[in-house]
Amino acid sequence: MTAYDAPVRHDDADLAALDGLIGHATVQGVPVLHAPRPGDVSAGLFFRVGRADETLSTSGVTHLVEHLALHRLGVSDVHYNGATANTYTHFHVTGDEDEVVTYLNDLCAALRDLPLDRLETEKEILRTESAGRANGPDSQMAMWRYGAQGYGLISYDELGTRSLTADQVQQWAETRFTRDNAVLWITSDHVPDGLDLTLPAGRRIPVPAASDALPVTPAYIRGDDGHVVFDSVLRRSTAAAVFAEVLGRALFRDLRQEGGYSYTAEAHYSPRDADFATLTAYADALPEKQDAVVGAFVDTLAGLRAGRIEQAELDSVRSKLLKRYDTPDLGAAKLPSDALSLLLGHGILSPEQHKAELEAVTVADLREIAREAWDGGLFQVPARGADWAGFTLAPQYSSSAVTGTRHLSLENDDVTLVIGAEGVSLLLPGGPVTVRYDACVAMTTRPDGARFLTGLDGFRVAVEPTLFRDVTAERIAVLDAAVPPAAVVPLGARDPERIPQPREREKQEASPAPQVGGDEARKAASPGLRRLPVWFVLLVLSEAVFGLGLVIAILQTSDSAHSAWMHLTRAILPAALAIAYTRRAYRYAKRDRG
Template identity: 60%
Template sequence: MTQESQTTQAPPVTPEARIPGATAPGPAPAAPPVGIREAEVDGIRTVLAAGSGPVTAGLFFRVGVADETLATTGITHLVEHLALHRHGLSDLHYNGATSATYTLFHVTGTPAEVTTYLNGVCAALRDLPLERLETEREILRTESAGRSRGPNHQLPLWRYGAQGYGLGSYTEHGPWHLTADAVRDWARTRFTRDNAVLWITSDTVPEGLDLTLPSGPPHPLPAPVSILPVTPAYIRGDSGGVVVDGIVRRSSAATLFAEVLSRALFVDLRQKGGYSYVADADYSPRDNDFAAITAYADALPQKQDAVVGGLIDTLARLRAGSIEQSELDAARAKYLKQYDTPDLAAAQLPSYALNLLTGHRNLTPDEQRAELAAVTLDDLREVAREMHSSALLQVPGRGADWAGFTEAPQWSPEAPPAPGTRHPSLEGDSTVLTVSPDAVTLTTPSGQVVVRYDACAALLVHPDGGHHLTGLDGFQIRVEPTLYKGLTPARTAVIGASVPPAAVIHMPPRAPDRIPRPDGGGTPRRLRSEPVGPARKALIWLAGLATALWALIATVATSQELDAPEPDPATIVIIWLLIAAPLGAFLGLRRKRG
């Protein structure tokens, strides 16, 4: 996930999408490739390469969403916004981006404009404009509410849970409660000169740069933690498309396989089957050792089953080794063409700098070409098998057990709830909430969910008594006093006192109609304005009967008028206006009911 700040837009800089070299793990080379020069500016590692046209520069920091917790999600994004605030409106092409593992400030302009921008960013990081904190909170909440999510936004949550690389699937909770001290401390310890790399498309460092930042240790990439007990696995998603990702070792073979898969899906699902309009695949590094290959195909509701089957069949074909040499050659030719790019060294700077930042080995262009040339059909088949073995598939409608995929866990492992107070649901005694000294358990006829306090990623506390828990494994329990018997403030206080303070988020008051109420139908309902007594129920029933009678009379009268030799439209309108009174009374009574 990349979150773009709302400032003057520059052309996106996406180092993962650059030329696919620099993918082999190992120690850093003794010298940079030809055309790239290393330097140091105010203690920040810097790489330079001359390019034509305006100067483009980027300042990477090794901190991103995956370094946060669920309770602090958005803190890096908040620092990014604050660091860019003082630039205001400008014709300068600049921006900031927060990804899973890095934050990038980038700019394109004259050497003087680049200097002014970078100096301003570092000055703001040294002394954040925290008087803007409340305003930026609101901006981030608005941005989050309006952000469109990609078709695969659920997959990280189901693979990693509410931690690390899974946090990109969640709403940013940090802007609701983070203090000025917390934000200042995050900037002071993460946005440091030892945790940064600067790149500039110039053969010299622009004059006047002042990138003074505090010192601090470099931060390693977060270690991934998978919560999937079995793969390949599947989850059920919304209608509209099918998406699958798999975790593979970073390599040139994996880069080429993603391109082969993309072309195969386009041919199978669009050109031959006519099932999809979009059918594509993408390769994206996750950390220094592994990358994600993601495939997606859209579908109309009536074609969803065909798209699911077609995508799985394409993956199975590649895994079985049914890949033509021409498919590999076409993918390889596409990437080799990129090495004919003018100003190749400058084009590779973002990926080169990012590898320096994370400690990943950089390859020279000759080494990159050699790796691409060495990829064989057997290498692609091995990547296909590796992707399948770790695959997580999101399907609309029915499952994918028939294809050998196991449904991802929908419930916590079965175990008797720990001793505690039992609170049956007001919507039926078959659902019980148990508040124990070490966990909350929700038991339903279908299964149970458990969130332990010591494994609680975030607890949202509402002033009306609602407590919403999310476990590190992604499971959630909504503890609402309005939905369970005997759930007193004393019992919910046990939850708030037992969850680690760093995970607790105190939310603002909810509007009365946002507080759930029992409906008797098994689902929460918004607040009723008044109880429904026997007399009112009878009145509602009579109004409904009167409405039905009037509708029947109106239908018969309309039919007779239409059969007349010369139907009168005015008469038909009058007939249906007569039904407005009982219909309005009935709807009014239903509205008062809630």
Template identity: 55%
Template sequence: MIQHLDTDGVPTLLAPTGGPMRAGLTFRVGTADETLHRAGITHLLEHLALAPLGLADYHFNGATAPVFTTFHMQGSEQDIKGFLTAVCASLSDLPTGRLEIEKEILRTEWSSRGGTPLDDIPLWRHGARNFGLSSYPEWGLARLTADDLREWAARWFTRENAVLWITGDRVPAGLRLGLPAGTRQSVPAASTALPHTPAYFVHGSRAVVLDAVVRRRTAAGVFADVLERELFRALRQDAGLSYTTTTGYDPRGDGYATLRALADALAEKQDAVLGGFVDVLAKLRVGRIEQADLDAVVAKREDVLGTAEVDAARLPSYAFNLLTGQPNLTIDEHRAELKTVTVADLHEVAEEVCASALLMVPDGTRADWAGFTAAPTHSEAVLPGTTYHERDGDGRLIVGPDGISLVSGSGPLTVRWADCAAMLAWPDGARQLVCVDAIVLHIEPTLFDMHPRTMATIDAAVPADRQVPMPARDPERIPQPRAVREARAHLARPKRAWWEVPLMVLSGVAALGVGGLTLLLTLGMFITPTGADEQWLWGVIVVGWLLTVTLALPIVLLRRARRR
């Protein structure tokens, strides 16, 4: 049974365990509460709070998710007391002396992390804001200051916005949580970048992934497990097309949950996997759901609810519900809800899934044949303004009072100044504007016939706090128009030494002279018959041609060296 206590004004949850004591201090703040131009502030603050702990004899860590941040550890009662005390002390008085060091650590962490097929899905559904920000790099790190972090901590890392959970029979004696007062923060409203659903987009990963938004309820969690069984049976067991077929169900904290499913594929089997995946969804959408699958999932969940450690295991999710204002059920209430789930309930969830579905399909495939609409990759509108033409192509850059448009053969890209989530700025003048709908417009001023003040106009139109400075690029990586590339290539050619031209002239004159005389002699030998005593002239001719080739050799060698 989970006990509700209070520790220095922080709601505290306690559940018995037969193993070592574990504890977590969870706050209702995450990446979804940030903005793109300040992305990374919560993660940076989490690192700073843990930095003073250094090396310890117990395991501890922190995690930043879309709507919560948690500090957790496993150890003795005294270890947990020391850990929580130190974290709260750091949050109240941030060790900003390590600010630049921790920024570098986070940049290294980002550059070395491996991507997954799921990483890009949030931005396709939500755009460059709230729940979509988990798809983007932490671009805000460079400009974050100590004052920015102190303000963020004062708003979000407070005792009213926190929950402490502990697996054990008591709260460590003498534990004090020195957190400032504040208010409980609500979960941000989820945005959408999809004009229509069901939708799909193409991705380079060799997997088919489903992302759907459903009402949070027991039937939806059960449906996720039933869907996994169906995918396994259809794509792995029966057809042998996939190795991994998995699903996930993650509450968002706003009364809804994200339901995802994945099936991997060999390059030559991608069409077949996509077809089989869509067939499974269609089968469930029309209500062809096996009672045996429902019974098996419910039985498995009931087994989990019957384990001795069930309350300790569900403490993190229990704390999440408490922070987000979602109901927490007792074990008996969980069992009762599971028993009420019917095939009709699962059919209803399947219809929700298919109506809100976003499908990620591999390169070279499409899903419009199955009723999915292609997610937008271009803008609908082109804004009025001053037009600048591309130097080597047909593209047009239009800069106006309301925003900027880039028009090319593939379609227009438009970012309104008011909807610019962030603008990346390179010292060489390149700019990349990211719209809240996830449209990205990249400008290389070297490629357009632009007025010198155009880039200054763009910079002035985007609020200064949304501009993200980027490191200088290697000059060789800056794209240039064709004329500049050709001029650089010409200048890059090696210059001739002073003696090369005279040598080539002398070599050419000598080769022509000797070659000409040898040619006349050769013709004469064929035209006028010669006696036996004149056969030595053939030897002269051979020597003449050999000498001609030798004299011409410097010209050939010098020209070949110049080409290289």
């Protein structure tokens, strides 16, 4: 059996792997892992809850609990913080033993009694944090792979910070931040005295199953200039982690050292849940080098799939990974990762077991993983796509549209909004985009009537009454009655200047004429045009110029016939230009009237 096929160990085997290196105990029902390290004490309390457990309409609820709990701790000289990830929330602290015990005790007390009077303030803080957070080049990959649910929510704003109630936040804390859904690690040779981890009873929340929004892989999407990203989902294994290192080295060599196309070319392996991990590879590029980077990226992956991996390269990566076990205080260094593995239900390997798996990895294993990565890959490329390399464009449209009332766009005759009994569709030249009510995970609402619906698959339909014909209050009421109440996220009123208007109407806003909508707005924009058309005035002026030129030519005629024709020719040129301009003005005037 290769390391790639190694079975996953759980429960008693996990704790057995800790014996001799990491101690374990239970405090108030919470598993505690501990190992000594010189200097200050560090500790971390994990909970098995994160963004992937939320829905789009409640996204941010876990982050809110984290912020509210930390607020109770106030300002301190002790270094502490919290983090909310896809599958876990982690509170960590560093200080002397008494400071760490005080932090953990106060944290658990805060989780039992959240300061919900501060809820609206923390919502605003989270929205401010989100607005200032830079989106990475791979920020949209999760949405395209998973849709607007589970692991895909990391690509979306935390909509719950707009509408979550105190009862919802309290209920989330009581059912997710429990003693049965937690693991504590601490860098100490013993469990400190006075530790009070009292938390509500509950249950270990299973890691959410992954959704799939990609009907065909390998697939590609178009992204921003300057960034090329590839990701894939792999079975968790030591060999897969080794492959990520090999891929990162190959990309760096091919794209930077040899090709000179990229500054950054790298690959990373990160656990997603107990059984799967995400492989992410990235390279940057100047606009003029983007095609070359994409080509070299594909060639590198193809080479690894074909088995063009030197044994020396594998040995070098293996040696690097084995050196991690030469670190002092190995048990303390392993505490966070082992605690997280215990929380997620992934088998914990002892150093000897992991070394054995590293030694067992072969070039053939890496070739198989390269094929698996390619087969499930999602490629984000700028500009021209990647069909030529065997990738399929990720779905840009829904498979079908709903039937219902049709509302033509006021901006584009080729776009129609359909509001039906089963859902809404936007009919575009390339195909429909549909969100069905029973698959709607969030609908934001505005007092001006705007509704934005997002489906499980990540497709979104924007219903802006100002941009479509006859989207009346009655039609908006159909949406409000059909979408599940749990998916509705009310938003505040917009500044009138931020309410979108059709482009044609925007041009008329500078005019003092009244705005009545559609063709009527264009006809009312400048009443003088109907009394005396501009094209008529220009035509008269051009003819006058032409006549004046003839008169001047005749008056200046000398005895030479040649001189008369010369003056006539000089007059014809400006007249011809005037007539051409008049014809153009006539076409514009005719179009505005029609």
